[in-house]
Amino acid sequence: MTSAVGTRAAPAAGIDAAMVLETYRRHIGRGRARIAAMTGAAVEVASSGAHVWDSTGRRYLDCGGYGVFLLGHAHPEVTEAVIDQIRRHPMATRLLLEPTAATAAAALAEVTPEGLDYAHFVTSGAEATETAIKLARAHGKHVLVSTTGGYHGKTTGALALTAKPVFQDPFRPLLDSIHVPYGDASALEAVLAEHPGQACVVVEPVQGEGGVIVPPSGYLSRVQQLCRVHEAIFVLDEIQTGLGRLGSWWGADDERIRPDVLLVGKNLSGGVVPVAAAVATAHTYAPLDNDPFLHTSTFAGAPVAMAAAAAAVRIIARDGLVARAASLGERIRGLLEETLGGLRGDVVTDIRGRGLLLGVELADEALAGQLMLHLLEANVVVNHSLNAHRVVRLTPPAVMTDRDLDELHGALSTAARQLVRHATTHRKAIRRA
CATH class of the missing domain: 3.40.640.10 (Type I PLP-dependent aspartate aminotransferase-like (Major domain))
Structure with missing residues (x-):
C-alpha cells in the first residue's frame, strides 16, 4: 500500500459493495443506506496515515473522521x-x-x-x-x-x-x-x-x-x-x-x-x-x-x-504534533481562502477555525452538500456539522505531507469551480420559476 498521489491499492478480495449496501439496508438502517447510496456507496476497507482506501482500491485523503485522526489512521x-x-x-x-x-x-x-x-x-x-x-x-x-x-x-x-x-x-x-x-x-x-x-x-x-x-x-x-x-x-x-x-x-x-x-x-x-x-x-x-x-x-x-x-x-x-497542528492549520486555512475565499457572498459566507478544526460556511444547506460531494469526487473526505447544516468541517490529521496538501489544494480548486457552476444554475432556475 502506498500513499503516492494517484495510485490505488489492490481491490479488496471478496468485498461486494452492493451486498454491503443491501446488508446495511436490512440489518443496520435504511436511512444510513440511503445516505451511503447518495455518496456512491463506497466501502472503506483499509487505512494508513492520512489516507483511506475503498474496496475498489480507490484512495481518499481523509480530512474528516470527526476529529479522531490527529495521528492519522493506524499509526x-x-x-x-x-x-x-x-x-x-x-x-x-x-x-x-x-x-x-x-x-x-x-x-x-x-x-x-x-x-x-x-x-x-x-x-x-x-x-x-x-x-x-x-x-x-x-x-x-x-x-x-x-x-x-x-x-x-x-x-x-x-x-x-x-x-x-x-x-x-x-x-x-x-x-x-x-x-x-x-x-x-x-x-x-x-x-x-x-x-x-x-x-x-x-x-x-x-x-x-x-x-x-x-x-x-x-x-x-x-x-x-x-x-x-x-x-x-x-x-x-x-x-x-x-x-x-x-x-x-x-x-x-x-x-x-x-x-x-x-x-x-x-x-x-x-x-x-x-x-x-x-x-x-x-x-x-x-x-x-x-x-x-x-x-x-x-x-x-x-x-x-x-x-x-x-x-x-x-x-x-x-513528535511535536501540537505545534504541527498549528502550522499545518494555518497552511490549510490559506488554501481554503485561496480556493473558496473568492466565492464569499452568495456561495460562501465564512471560513473560520483554529488549528486543524476548520469550517466553511455556505449560503445554504444544498451548497454545503454539494461541496462535500464535489470533494468526495476529488477523493477528499470531509464532514458536515450536525447542529449547523450549512457548515462543512475539516479535521485533517497532523501527519499530512506536502504532497497531501497539494492534493487537497487541487481538490478544493476543482470543487470551487463546480460550486460556481452549481450556484449559477440554481440562480437561473429560481429566476425561471
Whole structure:
C-alpha cells in the first residue's frame, strides 16, 4: 500500500459493495443506506496515515473522521502497542490492579492543565459527559447549563445539554437544562445568579458540531470566573478540541484556565481504539475517589484501550504534533481562502477555525452538500456539522505531507469551480420559476 498521489491499492478480495449496501439496508438502517447510496456507496476497507482506501482500491485523503485522526489512521506505534497488549492481556478482571490504566492516567495528567489529576476512563465522549453530569449531581448541582449549538453526545443525559436535539419528539431527552447563547457571558451570569450553588456549566472552547464557532477572546476566562463566584461546577468539553486539535494542547490553554472537569476523547484513541475520559480536580472527583463503585462500566479502562491512550499522548508530545497542528492549520486555512475565499457572498459566507478544526460556511444547506460531494469526487473526505447544516468541517490529521496538501489544494480548486457552476444554475432556475 502506498500513499503516492494517484495510485490505488489492490481491490479488496471478496468485498461486494452492493451486498454491503443491501446488508446495511436490512440489518443496520435504511436511512444510513440511503445516505451511503447518495455518496456512491463506497466501502472503506483499509487505512494508513492520512489516507483511506475503498474496496475498489480507490484512495481518499481523509480530512474528516470527526476529529479522531490527529495521528492519522493506524499509526504504527499505537497499533503495535495495542497488538502487544492484545497478545498479553486485552481485558481486565477489574478486581485486580491493572498497570496500563495507571500508565495512561499518569500520561494524561502530565499534559492536562495543572490540578486536573484524576482520570475516569470510558469508551466514548458521550460517556465522559455522563461522568461529568454524575459528578455534578453528586456535588448537589442539579441545574445543567449549556450553550445553544453545543454538542456533547447522544445519550439521554448528554442530549439534555443540547438546545436543539437532533432527534424528534419520541427521542427528546428526559432531562431538562438551561441553554444560553454561546459566547455570551452576560447571559450565563444571569442564569447562574438565579441558581447559586446549584449549577453545572458545560461548554466547548470551540464549538465543533455547532459549526466551528470560535468564541470572543476572554469568554472562557469569564465563564470560569462566573462559575467560581456562583459556586457552579465548570465542565470544559474538549472531546473534539483537545490533545492538539486546535494547535494547542487544550482550548483551555490560550486563556490559562482550569475547569473542574475536562472531557477528553477522539484523539485520545490514537485513531486505533475508542477511548475517552473525564479528568477532574481532586475536589470535584471526590465522590468517585471515595466510592469507586459509584460510576463504573465493564469495558471502561480496558487494557487494550489504555495502551492506545498512553501511546497516543506520548507520540503527540514526542513528535511535536501540537505545534504541527498549528502550522499545518494555518497552511490549510490559506488554501481554503485561496480556493473558496473568492466565492464569499452568495456561495460562501465564512471560513473560520483554529488549528486543524476548520469550517466553511455556505449560503445554504444544498451548497454545503454539494461541496462535500464535489470533494468526495476529488477523493477528499470531509464532514458536515450536525447542529449547523450549512457548515462543512475539516479535521485533517497532523501527519499530512506536502504532497497531501497539494492534493487537497487541487481538490478544493476543482470543487470551487463546480460550486460556481452549481450556484449559477440554481440562480437561473429560481429566476425561471
